[in-house]
Amino acid sequence: MNSVAVIGGGITGLTAAFYLQRRGLRVAVYEASSRIGGAIQSVRQDGYLAECGPNTLLETSPLIGQLLHDAGLTPRRLDPDPRAAARYVVRDRRPLAMPGSVPGFMTTPLFSLAAKFAVLKEPFVAARRDGVEESIAEFVVRRLGREFLDHAIDALVSGIYAGDPARLSVQQAFPKLAQLEATYGSLIRGQILGGRDRKKRGEVAKDRAPKFSFDEGLQVLPDGLGKSLGGAVLLGAAVSRLTKTSAGWRVEYSGRSGTAQAEHQAVVYCGTAFQLAALTIDSPGIPNPAPLSEIRHPPVASLVLGFRREDVAHPCAGFGMLIPGIEKFRILGTIFSSSLFPNRAPAGHVTLTSYIGGERHPELAALPPDELSRITCEDLKVLLGVRGRPTFTHCFFHPKAIPQYNVGYGRYRDLMNDLESSTSGLYLAGHYRDGISLADSIVSGCKVAGRVAQALTPNDGNPPEFSKP
Numbered sequence: 494m495n496s497v498a499v500i501g502g503g504i505t506g507l508t509a510a511f512y513l514q515r516r517g518l519r520v521a522v523y524e525a526s527s528r529i530g531g532a533i534q535s536v537r538q539d540g541y542l543a544e545c546g547p548n549t550l551l552e553t554s555p556l557i558g559q560l561l562h563d564a565g566l567t568p569r570r571l572d573p574d575p576r577a578a579a580r581y582v583v584r585d586r587r588p589l590a591m592p593g594s595v596p597g598f599m600t601t602p603l604f605s606l607a608a609k610f611a612v613l614k615e616p617f618v619a620a621r622r623d624g625v626e627e628s629i630a631e632f633v634v635r636r637l638g639r640e641f642l643d644h645a646i647d648a649l650v651s652g653i654y655a656g657d658p659a660r661l662s663v664q665q666a667f668p669k670l671a672q673l674e675a676t677y678g679s680l681i682r683g684q685i686l687g688g689r690d691r692k693k694r695g696e697v698a699k700d701r702a703p704k705f706s707f708d709e710g711l712q713v714l715p716d717g718l719g720k721s722l723g724g725a726v727l728l729g730a731a732v733s734r735l736t737k738t739s740a741g742w743r744v745e746y747s748g749r750s751g752t753a754q755a756e757h758q759a760v761v762y763c764g765t766a767f768q769l770a771a772l773t774i775d776s777p778g779i780p781n782p783a784p785l786s787e788i789r790h791p792p793v794a795s796l797v798l799g800f801r802r803e804d805v806a807h808p809c810a811g812f813g814m815l816i817p818g819i820e821k822f823r824i825l826g827t828i829f830s831s832s833l834f835p836n837r838a839p840a841g842h843v844t845l846t847s848y849i850g851g852e853r854h855p856e857l858a859a860l861p862p863d864e865l866s867r868i869t870c871e872d873l874k875v876l877l878g879v880r881g882r883p884t885f886t887h888c889f890f891h892p893k894a895i896p897q898y899n900v901g902y903g904r905y906r907d908l909m910n911d912l913e914s915s916t917s918g919l920y921l922a923g924h925y926r927d928g929i930s931l932a933d934s935i936v937s938g939c940k941v942a943g944r945v946a947q948a949l950t951p952n953d954g955n956p957p958e959f960s961k962p
């Protein structure tokens with residue numbers, strides 16, 4: 494029977510392995526750490542549920558609902574409280590609700606009249622057609638004006654990438670925005686006209702996609718996939734070397750008693766860019782992956798704090814608040830976790846999840862938990878009227894959180910393409926290549942499983958890759 498090595502037990506690797514196994518292929522998932530889920534980690538403690546990594550999954554593709562169905566996890570899906578739809582952006586040290594309609598936009602105190610006019614004029618700004626790669630900051634200033642960058646996009650970019658808008662590439666990090674300009678000549682026109690095209694492709698725009706979690710947090714998804722994979726998952730198995738053989742690939746990894754080896758027909762790498770850079774890959778003519786270590790991954794700390802409801806003056810009725818750098822706070826933003834989903838805090842308490850670090854304040858992320866809690870409480874006191882000491886604290890440090898798709902990232906994607914095409918049976922998938930969100934990672938895992946299965950079992954009667962829901 495054909496066998497496939499899947500390196501990485503994050504959501505990409507587990508999705509890929511799950512669908513490969515359903516196609517009748519034997520898989521082995523090699524995971525360096527002692528747990529599955531990668532960046533996803535939900536911790537239930539003292540009646541609180543802390544998400545140490547991602548908080549919500551956006552259903553931007555039908556493949557996501559399909560995965561839940563195929564893994565039998567649909568009944569555990571948890572949709573957010575519809576009353577928690579509002580998103581806040583901080584301006585002049587106050588969280589202000591982001592407008593959800595044109596009249597709302599015209600009357601919001603979030604932007605000056607001049608900024609509103611700059612946005613209304615956007616359809617008349619000439620599209621740039623010279624093919625030069627731009628940062629998201631340059632792109633937004635050119636199309637929507639400086640104020641929109643400083644008071645909205647800067648905060649959004651921190652919320653998604655923990656990144657720097659002056660460095661992130663619009664073409665690499667926000668390809669859909671670049672496409673809207675290229676196809677429709679305007680973001681606003683594209684937003685309206687592009688809806689029809691997305692519908693045809695079965696896609697949903699990120700700002701309209703339903704977001705969700707699970708009854709016990711996002712960890713339910715990797716745990717469910719891990720359960721289906723059973724003994725195919727090897728924990729504490731860090732792969733250090735791949736060697737091309739006449740039959741496929743030899744995988745060298747740290748086993749229970751030192752280094753071990755296994756033979757596979759194909760290898761799917763679903764780890765991180767910096768760990769891929771450190772892999773030794775022996776195959777004639779294959780390029781050196783080492784330059785991938787140059788990709789920036791700023792550190793981020795997630796700080797989950799519980800408070801008594803009466804100690805938080807703000808109603809926290811919404812998704813959370815984003816904080817632009819110009820406002821000079823130390824936290825990047827806060828998710829109102831217990832407003833979003835039930836059962837995230839004991840009765841009479843609230844859970845607030847804040848992020849610290851990123852490209853804005855990388856030096857703060859590694860502070861000791863007590864210090865992080867102190868500075869977060871100081872910021873939350875000003876922003877949400879938080880008083881008193883937290884009733885719950887859970888801190889998690891991501892030393893290398895999210896790959897920054899900065900200007901020039903294309904050369905790393907070219908290297909990834911070269912790594913794949915210069916040999917056979919080696920596949921690369923995941924957040925460092927196909928988009929950084931959970932949804933992107935799931936789609937990446939589904940697609941790579943399809944490519945591998947097609948290559949290894951081209952004449953197997955093509956069983957359906959995904960079952961019907």
Ligand SMILES: Cc1cc2nc3c(=O)[nH]c(=O)nc-3n(C[C@H](O)[C@H](O)[C@H](O)COP(=O)(O)OP(=O)(O)OC[C@H]3O[C@@H](n4cnc5c(N)ncnc54)[C@H](O)[C@@H]3O)c2cc1C
Pocket residue numbers: 500501502503504505506523524525526530531532533545546547548549550551730731732733763764765768769772793795891894895922923924925928929930931932934
């Ligand atoms: C703080 C934070 C908040 C986020 N919030 C959101 C959010 O709300 N919504 C959203 O959609 N996305 C969010 N993301 C992004 C999302 O979590 C990730 O993009 C996604 O989880 C990536 O999954 P992955 O499987 O590709 O990689 P990872 O989760 O990084 O998993 C890779 C795995 O591969 C293993 N590995 C690597 N190399 C080897 C090797 N050589 N041998 C064996 N194992 C190896 C690693 O140990 C790791 O477990 C967030 C990310 C972070 C860090």
